[in-house]
Amino acid sequence: MKPSIRSVPPALGILTATAGLAALAGAQDGGQLYTTYCAACHGVNGEGAQNGQFPPLAGSPWPLGNPDRSIKILIAGLHGEVEVNGKTWNLEMPPQGAMLPDDQIAAILTYVRSSWGNKAPGVETSRVKTVRAATANRTTPWTAAELLKQHPLDVKPPVADLISYVYDGTWKKLPDFNTIKAAATEEEHNGIISIAKAGRKDHFGMVWEGVLDLPVDGDYEFYLAADDGMRLMLDGTPLGEVDGIGPIQGREKQAAGKFAKGPHKLRVEFFEFEGQEEIQIGWRKKGDKNWVWLTDRKAANKPKWPDIMIEPVAEKAAIYRNFIKGTTARGIGIGLPGGVNFAWSADHFAPELIWQGEFMNGGHHWTERGQGYEPPAGDHVVNLSKGEALPEGAKFLGYKLDPKGNPTFSMSIGKSRLLDSYKAGGSDTERTLVRTLSLTGEGSAVDVVITDTLPVQAISSTEFALGNLASVASGPPAPKPKNGKLVLTLATGQTATLLYRWK
Structure with a gap:
């Protein structure tokens, strides 16, 4: 789109x-x-x-x-x-x-x-x-x-005289496209190999033919990667391929060859089975640092920043206030001792992510103020929610840290006030995120959404499995499924403790 x-x-x-x-x-x-x-x-x-x-x-x-x-x-x-x-x-x-x-x-x-x-x-x-x-x-x-x-652009296309062919079919290995009739043919005047032009997601193949003009005589290197399969040929000779189905990560290949200066006949074959679809092809003169890309998708360059791992120090929680992938722009990351981490959204009044292990890598945003969102550095990341967890009209009032850095977030809902506190619990073999919610004031009971993204399965009257990665236990009061969500109802004066565990 x-x-x-x-x-x-x-x-x-x-x-x-x-x-x-x-x-x-x-x-x-x-x-x-x-x-x-x-x-x-x-x-x-x-x-x-x-x-x-x-x-x-x-x-x-x-x-x-x-x-x-x-x-x-x-x-x-x-x-x-x-x-x-x-x-x-x-x-x-x-x-x-x-x-x-x-x-x-x-x-x-x-x-x-x-x-x-x-x-x-x-x-x-x-x-x-x-x-x-x-x-x-x-x-x-x-x-x-x-x-x-x-004012025409003064630019030489990566591949001259490029033509693309689209094929209908379901394959798990590269087929012989010479035996299949193309469903569509198009001249690619920009000279860039792109599977987006197929306008399809699954069960199709593409072939591109054109001319690759190499600048000098010598040894060349080629980078190949695809989801699912692809083959690169120059002057009718296969240079390399990524066959079978699978993700692009971990299946990258490199090929090499000695070629003369001037034009060479290029042919690229590709098929997509199901799921994600992508192709990356680049070339460079042996010894050069940078690739010349023939595709609209390029292999990610190594970051321009060093690793700066953020972690709790002396049993005191760490905080990360830059953009975190998977939560909103006002996400607040908390790394607790023992490898228990979460990201709390001040926009949605809820912990939207929980994960184990390493907390965050600050290199991206702490070096030259890198743009974009940084993903959690650990593993077993669970996306708990994506919408507002409190009723309409709720307001975020800020948060405080205790001497160990454990946070308590404060919200108002009408005449009531909700405190949402966190600390690490469990053992080294069973890490637990302990969450305590308490409601005070003169208002009525408040529904707090625990998850609106994960399938919920009851383990007992007080414990629920959240998808296949985590579970949450509480009681009394205990959360209950409601309209496709897991919701905790708190009355004024009540306090509930939730335990988030990883399976």
């Missing part, structure tokens, strides 16, 4: 342009202007904010080449679908010409064209002034088609 948004901040990372480039745009600081007007969508590193929910500028041909294309976008905006490096976005970039003067537009573009590996000449203020005057009658945002007709 293509992401869509009605309106976004200005488009078009966080270093300062060189003095020579800055001179092209007068005294304006392109890096600072980019941070102010552009980084919210395109990311401080130019790779697209929110894990790629917005188009990248790093490694993109759009801001390079003829600068008039980017000048027009900044002045009048951009509407509709735009394809960048094989991926399509459908976003609405509002015009910025009324807000940004010519010298600031020049400074921003000069910075973008010289950052994150981009290498293009700077933009002069006079060039912006000329384009603004020539398009003064423009009253609507540009479309990608209009701009590409006027």
Whole structure:
């Protein structure tokens, strides 16, 4: 599905342009202007904010080449679908010409064209002034088609003359596609191998044929990975394959060969059985550090940050307040002694994750303020809930820590107040998260949702299995299944203790 948004901040990372480039745009600081007007969508590193929910500028041909294309976008905006490096976005970039003067537009573009590996000449203020005057009658945002007709991208496709073939079928090993009739054929003008073009999820195959142009004579390495199976061929000779069904992780392969400079006939075969679907293919000259990717999906690079493991110290709980994958933006991670961990959502008034072992790796967010959500570092992660655990109108009042760092979260519900406290329990062989809920005040009884995501099976009148990973015990009072959820009803003055255990 293509992401869509009605309106976004200005488009078009966080270093300062060189003095020579800055001179092209007068005294304006392109890096600072980019941070102010552009980084919210395109990311401080130019790779697209929110894990790629917005188009990248790093490694993109759009801001390079003829600068008039980017000048027009900044002045009048951009509407509709735009394809960048094989991926399509459908976003609405509002015009910025009324807000940004010519010298600031020049400074921003000069910075973008010289950052994150981009290498293009700077933009002069006079060039912006000329384009603004020539398009003064423009009253609507540009479309990608209009701009590409006027200013084609100066980019060489990864695979020339690429054609894709889609096949219907159910296989657990690579079939002989030469004996099967293709259900669809399409020219891939961007030269990028993508299974998204098939428009299917399960039980299909694809073949791509094209020309791979290698730059010099010598030894080359190839990276292959797929979910489920794939084969790579050059000049009719198989180089390597990932056959059978299974996830992409752990089945990656590398192949090598000596090839002459120039064009080589490329053929890639792929099939998808069921579940996830993905393919990754890259090549590089032996000894080079970086891969040249032929697919729209790339193998994850190693993190640019060191491991900084966060853990309880001297039997005192640890806290992690950055974004945690699996909970909301106001998630609060607590690592208790003994390898008992949980993430509590201040948006939903509940522990949304519990897990064992290691707590969190702070390297991502504690080094250069990494973006995105960090998953728990441990194992046996259980997603307890995803919605609000308290009735409408509940408010989060904050939390306090006891001398050992054990937290108590406080909420108000009308005239009542709910305290939600946690500590580690059990033994080294049976780790337990101990949760104590107490309700005070003058209000009526309150329903507290224990889980709204997991199947619940009664073990006894006071203990319930939560899926196949954990169980919860309490009583009295004890939680009860209600409308597909497990709910604890607390009356004013009552206190309940819940024990979360891993199977």
